[in-house]
Amino acid sequence: MAKKKLENLSFEESLNELDTIVQNLEHGDLNLAESMTLFERGLTLSKLSQDKLQTAEQKVKILLEQNGEQQLTNFDLTPNETPSGESL
Numbered sequence: 001m002a003k004k005k006l007e008n009l010s011f012e013e014s015l016n017e018l019d020t021i022v023q024n025l026e027h028g029d030l031n032l033a034e035s036m037t038l039f040e041r042g043l044t045l046s047k048l049s050q051d052k053l054q055t056a057e058q059k060v061k062i063l064l065e066q067n068g069e070q071q072l073t074n075f076d077l078t079p080n081e082t083p084s085g086e087s088l
Contacts, residue, residue: 006044011056014049018042 009017021042025035 006041006048009045009048011049011052014045014052018045018049021045 004013006014021038024030025038025042030038
């Protein structure tokens with residue numbers, strides 16, 4: 001089966017492929033040329049995924065502004081805090 005163009009992958013498909021690429025590179029069974037090809041594809045997937053996330057964040061900001069909601073704030077975990085806000 002032919003691979004989809006990177007631009008046509010969903011965000012989730014990109015993450016899944018990135019995970020597979022990382023696993024393949026970490027396993028170490030690839031020759032240098034194959035490793036470089038996968039690494040390059042991974043970098044491209046990462047950039048495209050970041051762009052999709054930024055686009056989604058911008059859409060959320062616009063929707064919140066249209067509805068008079070609060071502005072988004074940056075998500076920042078302190079070193080001793082879990083995502084649920086609990087202390088470690």
